[in-house]
Amino acid sequence: MQYTITVNGVPHSVDIDGETPVLWVLRDTLDLKGTKFGCGAAQCGACTVHLNGLPIRSCQMPIAAVGDAAITTIEAIGQTKVGQHVQAAWIDLDVPQCGYCQAGQIMSATALLTRVPAPTDHDINEAMSGNVCRCATYTRIRAAIKRAAEAGRA
Amino acid sequence: MLNRRNFLRASLAVGGGMLLSARIPLGAYAATLGKASPDAVSLNAYVRIAPDGKITITAKNPECGQGIKIMLPMLIAEELDVAWADVQIEQADLDPRYPAQIAGGSQATPVNWLPLRQVGAAGRQMLIAAAAAEWNAPATDCTTSPGQVLHAASGRSLSYGELATKAATLPVPNLKTVPLKDPKTFNIIGKPTRNIEVPRIVTGQPMFGIDVSVPGMLYAVFQKCDVHGGKLIGSNVAAIRTLPGVRAAFEVKGGKDLHGLLDGVAVVADSWWQANRARQQLEITWDEGDIAGQSSSDFAATANRMAAGNPEIILRRDGDVNAGFGKATHVLEAAYHYPFLSHIDLEPQNCTASFADGKVEIWAPTQNPAPGSKLVAATLGIRESAIKVHMVRAGGGFGRRLSNDYMVEAAWISKVAGAPVKLLWTREDDMRHDFYRPAGYHFFKGGLDADGNLVALSDHFVTFSLDGAVANSADMGPAEYPARMIENLEFGASLIPLRAPTGPMRAPRSNGLGFAFQSFLDELAHAAGKDPVAFALNILGKPRLLPDPPGPRAGPGFDTGRMAGVIKLVAEKSGWGKEKLPSGTGMGLAYYFSHLGYFAEVVKATVSGAGAITVDKVWVAGDIGSQIINPLNAENQAQGAALDGIGAALGQAVLIDGGKVVQGNFDTVLPLRMRQAPPVEVHFLVTDHPPTGLGEPALPPALPALANAIFAATGKRIRSLPLKDHDLSTTA
Known part of the structure; x- marks a missing residue:
C-alpha cells in the first residue's frame, strides 16, 4: 500500500506493507541508517525517533499509524537548537564507547530538554531509563545532558 | 629502503610523500608478559606523510568501543612528533600482513606500547636526516616540533610534508636502538584525547556492521534450532518462498562445530522486515537428540x-x-x-557477504576476523585468498564477536542465494545462540x-x-x-x-x-x-x-x-x-x-x-x-x-x-x-x-x-x- 510520511521535514511516498515498523522504513527504504535496531520489542530504545516532537520506539510503530505526524530522526536533530547543544555536549564530554545506542540516547535527551530545560537527576532517570547503553556510559550521558542544559541557558 | 634486521620499510607514497611500514617481532610483548618470544609473530604499522603535511595512520585492530582506533595511532603520532589535529586514521581490512588483528584479552596496550612508538620515532629520525642533508648540517643539531624539523643555530625549519619525499629514500634506522622520547615530554600520550568518531556517531552516520549496504543486496534471516546443535529433519520451506518479498528460502545442512555453520533454514527477501515476517511462518522439524535433557x-x-x-x-x-x-x-x-550469562551486545550479530565467481567479500563487525576467514574458506571450500574481509565498527563486543558464526552464515547464504546478502539476527537469535x-x-x-x-x-x-x-x-x-x-x-x-x-x-x-x-x-x-x-x-x-606456576597462562x-x-x-x-x-x-x-x-x-x-x-x-x-x-x-x-x-x-x-x-x-x-x-x-x-x-x-x-x-x-x-x-x- 502507498503511504506518505514526513521525515525530517521531507515528505516520502513509499509502497509498503502497512504493518512495517517505521524503524525498517527509515533504515531500509529511506536509507536513514542512524536509527538503530536493538531488540524489536521497545525494550532498549536504540530505535528512538521523535513523532511530533515526542520520543517513540520506532520498532513498535507501524507505518500505517503515522498519518500526518512529523518524524524526526538523529540525522536531522542537529537542526534544532536543543539538538545542537546535545550533540556538542556528547562530543565535548566524549560520551560514546561503541556508540550504537547513542542515537537513541540523543533523541530521548533532546526530547527531555525540549520539555524540561533544566532537568533534575530524577527527570533524567525517568526520561532516559528506556534507553540501554550496553557499554554503560551512563555517567557521561547524565553529565552531557546537564552540559547541554547549561548551554541552553547561556 | 629496507632494513632487513628490523623490517622497517620506507617508500614513496602514491601522490608523493613517505610511506612507512613496519614489521616488528613481538619481543616487547613477550617481555611484558614474561614469556619467551613468539618469534613467528609480528606487528605492522602503516604511516603515510603527505606533501601537504597530513599524516595518515592505519588503525589495524577491530574497534568495538574500546577506543583502540584512537589509542594505537596516538603512540605513533607521539614519537613521530606531529600535531594530533593533523592525523587522519584509516581502518584496516583483515590483512595477512597484520597478524594481531584482534580485540580481546586487553592485550593491545602491552603488545603495541613499545613497537608502535619505535615506528614513530624511526620516522622522525628519517625526517631529521632529510632536513640535515638539505641544510648540510649535522643531524644532531636538528630538533623537531610538531610537524617540522628545526635547525636552531640558523633559525631554519622545514615541514614534514616538504621533507617526506626525500626522507622516503634514506636508510631506515634500527628500530631496537632508535631513541624514544622521555615520557615527561609527551604531547599526545597521557593527554585526554577525544574519539574522532563521535561527530559521526552523534549525527547518525552509517558506520556499524548493520549499516553496510552494497549494490543488489538482499536481506537474510536464519532460523537455527534453539536446542544447541539440533539437526534439521524437514521444513515447510517451499511454502515460505511464496510469501511477500521472499526471493529465496532454503534449508542449510551444517556441521557439528557450534562455532561454525549449523543446520537451519535461511530466508532471503527484499527487506529484512519481510524476511523476518516470512520466517514466522516457518514450521521445522528438528532432531534435538539427547541435548534436550539439559537444564x-x-x-x-x-x-x-x-x-x-x-x-x-x-x-x-x-x-x-x-x-x-x-x-x-x-x-x-x-x-x-x-549463572550463565549472555553478552547482549546491543547491535545484534550481523554480517554482509557477497559471493560471486568463487570469491566472497565480507563486511563483518567482528573482534577476531582471521579465524572467521579460515572458517569461511573451510566451509565454502574456497581458498583464503578468495576471501576479502572488511572490519566494520561493532556495536559492542564483550567477547561475543571473537566467534564468527554470523560470518560463515552470511557467506553461505549469499552463495546459495546467488546475491549479496545482509544477514541480521533478531535479539532472540542473539540471546539464544550465544557463547x-x-x-x-x-x-x-x-x-x-x-x-x-x-x-x-x-x-x-x-x-x-x-x-x-x-x-x-x-x-x-x-x-x-x-x-x-x-x-x-x-x-x-x-x-x-x-x-x-x-x-x-x-x-x-x-x-x-x-x-x-x-x-x-x-x-x-x-x-x-x-x-x-x-x-x-x-x-x-x-x-x-x-x-x-608453569602452564599455558603463566x-x-x-x-x-x-x-x-x-x-x-x-x-x-x-x-x-x-x-x-x-x-x-x-x-x-x-x-x-x-x-x-x-x-x-x-x-x-x-x-x-x-x-x-x-x-x-x-x-x-x-x-x-x-x-x-x-x-x-x-x-x-x-x-x-x-x-x-x-x-x-x-x-x-x-x-x-x-x-x-x-x-x-x-x-x-x-x-x-x-x-x-x-x-x-x-x-x-x-x-x-x-x-x-x-x-x-x-x-x-x-x-x-x-x-x-x-x-x-x-x-x-x-x-x-x-x-x-x-x-x-x-x-x-
Missing part, C-alpha cells in the same frame, strides 16, 4: 551431588589442607554460584586461627565440560587468588557435561571467579572479626612478586605490593571506615588481578525495607602501570567495566531448560539502566611498570564489592547471582 535445575542438583564427593581433578595442593582445618579455631563453609559465560559452583571451606589469620582454604569448583574437555572459559588456573599466600590450600574441580556453547566474556573466568572468591574472603574477614581492608592486606603480606606473576597499593588507595578515596553509615547502607570492598591490571573497588549500597537495592556509588582504583595513554577513554572504560559488573550482578542470568535458553530479550535479561547507574569515581595508581590494558580488569571486583556492600547493609550474605532473585526485604 539449569539439573546442573544445580548435580553440582551439589558432586560436592559431596572428592574433586575429579586437583588443580593445586599446598601444605595439608585437612591438617590446617584441624588446627583452625574457626572453620567456615559456604557454597557459591554464578555463554559459563555458570559455576564453588564449595569453599576456610580455616582461621585464633588471631583471625586465614591458615587453610579449599575450593571444590564444579564447572562444565564439552566433549570431555573443560568447556571454553570454564576453567580455573592454579594461581587463582589467594593461592601462593595461604599455607594450606587445595583447589579441585569436577565437571558436568554440557551441550550448550560457552566462550569468553569480558574478563573471562575472572568475572565469575572474582565474585565467588572475593565474597567468601569477605565472609572470612567478618568471621575473623577483622576489617576487610586489614584482612586483605594481611593475606597479601609484604610487597613481593610471586611467580606464576604470566609475569602476581605483585602483592601493587595489589595492596590499589586497596589502600580505594580505601582512602572512598573514606572506608571513616563514616558512620545510616541503617540499611553499607560499603563493600573487593579486589582482583586480571589481564595484567590490579584493581580494587568499593561499592556503597542501600537496601530499603522492601528489599530494593540502590547502588549509591562506586570507587575504582587501578594500577595499569606507568602511563595512562588516553585518560579520557581510560576513565570511560573503567566506569563502563565497573557498571557492566554491577548490571550483571543485579539482573542477569541465562537459564537452560530442555537444552534451550529460556530468556530471549531485555524483559528477562535485564541490562543496567540509567536509574540504576551510580556515579563511578576512578583513580589510577601510576607505578613503574609497563602500561597494560583496560578493557577488562576493572570489571571483576565490581560484583563482589556490591555483594559485600549488601552484607554490610543488611547482614544478608549473597552467595548466588543475580541479586534480583534474592528477597532482601526486612519489613513483613
Whole structure:
C-alpha cells in the first residue's frame, strides 16, 4: 500500500506493507541508517525517533499509524537548537564507547530538554531509563545532558 | 629502503610523500608478559606523510568501543612528533600482513606500547636526516616540533610534508636502538584525547556492521534450532518462498562445530522486515537428540551431588589442607554460584557477504576476523585468498564477536542465494545462540586461627565440560587468588557435561571467579572479626612478586605490593571506615588481578525495607602501570567495566531448560539502566611498570564489592547471582 510520511521535514511516498515498523522504513527504504535496531520489542530504545516532537520506539510503530505526524530522526536533530547543544555536549564530554545506542540516547535527551530545560537527576532517570547503553556510559550521558542544559541557558 | 634486521620499510607514497611500514617481532610483548618470544609473530604499522603535511595512520585492530582506533595511532603520532589535529586514521581490512588483528584479552596496550612508538620515532629520525642533508648540517643539531624539523643555530625549519619525499629514500634506522622520547615530554600520550568518531556517531552516520549496504543486496534471516546443535529433519520451506518479498528460502545442512555453520533454514527477501515476517511462518522439524535433557535445575542438583564427593581433578595442593582445618579455631563453609550469562551486545550479530565467481567479500563487525576467514574458506571450500574481509565498527563486543558464526552464515547464504546478502539476527537469535559465560559452583571451606589469620582454604569448583574437555572459559588456573599466600590450600574441580556453547566474556573466568572468591574472603574477614581492608592486606603480606606456576597462562606473576597499593588507595578515596553509615547502607570492598591490571573497588549500597537495592556509588582504583595513554577513554572504560559488573550482578542470568535458553530479550535479561547507574569515581595508581590494558580488569571486583556492600547493609550474605532473585526485604 502507498503511504506518505514526513521525515525530517521531507515528505516520502513509499509502497509498503502497512504493518512495517517505521524503524525498517527509515533504515531500509529511506536509507536513514542512524536509527538503530536493538531488540524489536521497545525494550532498549536504540530505535528512538521523535513523532511530533515526542520520543517513540520506532520498532513498535507501524507505518500505517503515522498519518500526518512529523518524524524526526538523529540525522536531522542537529537542526534544532536543543539538538545542537546535545550533540556538542556528547562530543565535548566524549560520551560514546561503541556508540550504537547513542542515537537513541540523543533523541530521548533532546526530547527531555525540549520539555524540561533544566532537568533534575530524577527527570533524567525517568526520561532516559528506556534507553540501554550496553557499554554503560551512563555517567557521561547524565553529565552531557546537564552540559547541554547549561548551554541552553547561556 | 629496507632494513632487513628490523623490517622497517620506507617508500614513496602514491601522490608523493613517505610511506612507512613496519614489521616488528613481538619481543616487547613477550617481555611484558614474561614469556619467551613468539618469534613467528609480528606487528605492522602503516604511516603515510603527505606533501601537504597530513599524516595518515592505519588503525589495524577491530574497534568495538574500546577506543583502540584512537589509542594505537596516538603512540605513533607521539614519537613521530606531529600535531594530533593533523592525523587522519584509516581502518584496516583483515590483512595477512597484520597478524594481531584482534580485540580481546586487553592485550593491545602491552603488545603495541613499545613497537608502535619505535615506528614513530624511526620516522622522525628519517625526517631529521632529510632536513640535515638539505641544510648540510649535522643531524644532531636538528630538533623537531610538531610537524617540522628545526635547525636552531640558523633559525631554519622545514615541514614534514616538504621533507617526506626525500626522507622516503634514506636508510631506515634500527628500530631496537632508535631513541624514544622521555615520557615527561609527551604531547599526545597521557593527554585526554577525544574519539574522532563521535561527530559521526552523534549525527547518525552509517558506520556499524548493520549499516553496510552494497549494490543488489538482499536481506537474510536464519532460523537455527534453539536446542544447541539440533539437526534439521524437514521444513515447510517451499511454502515460505511464496510469501511477500521472499526471493529465496532454503534449508542449510551444517556441521557439528557450534562455532561454525549449523543446520537451519535461511530466508532471503527484499527487506529484512519481510524476511523476518516470512520466517514466522516457518514450521521445522528438528532432531534435538539427547541435548534436550539439559537444564539449569539439573546442573544445580548435580553440582551439589558432586560436592559431596572428592574433586575429579586437583588443580593445586599446598601444605595439608585437612591438617590446617584441624588446627583452625574457626572453620567456615559456604557454597557459591554464578549463572550463565549472555553478552547482549546491543547491535545484534550481523554480517554482509557477497559471493560471486568463487570469491566472497565480507563486511563483518567482528573482534577476531582471521579465524572467521579460515572458517569461511573451510566451509565454502574456497581458498583464503578468495576471501576479502572488511572490519566494520561493532556495536559492542564483550567477547561475543571473537566467534564468527554470523560470518560463515552470511557467506553461505549469499552463495546459495546467488546475491549479496545482509544477514541480521533478531535479539532472540542473539540471546539464544550465544557463547555463554559459563555458570559455576564453588564449595569453599576456610580455616582461621585464633588471631583471625586465614591458615587453610579449599575450593571444590564444579564447572562444565564439552566433549570431555573443560568447556571454553570454564576453567580455573592454579594461581587463582589467594593461592601462593595461604599455607594450606587445595583447589579441585569436577565437571558436568554440557551441550550448550560457552566462550569468553569480558574478563573471562575472572568475572565469575572474582565474585565467588572475593565474597567468601569477605565472609572470612567478618568471621575473623577483622576489617576487610586489614584482612586483605594481611593475606597479601609484604610487597613481593610471586611467580606464576608453569602452564599455558603463566604470566609475569602476581605483585602483592601493587595489589595492596590499589586497596589502600580505594580505601582512602572512598573514606572506608571513616563514616558512620545510616541503617540499611553499607560499603563493600573487593579486589582482583586480571589481564595484567590490579584493581580494587568499593561499592556503597542501600537496601530499603522492601528489599530494593540502590547502588549509591562506586570507587575504582587501578594500577595499569606507568602511563595512562588516553585518560579520557581510560576513565570511560573503567566506569563502563565497573557498571557492566554491577548490571550483571543485579539482573542477569541465562537459564537452560530442555537444552534451550529460556530468556530471549531485555524483559528477562535485564541490562543496567540509567536509574540504576551510580556515579563511578576512578583513580589510577601510576607505578613503574609497563602500561597494560583496560578493557577488562576493572570489571571483576565490581560484583563482589556490591555483594559485600549488601552484607554490610543488611547482614544478608549473597552467595548466588543475580541479586534480583534474592528477597532482601526486612519489613513483613
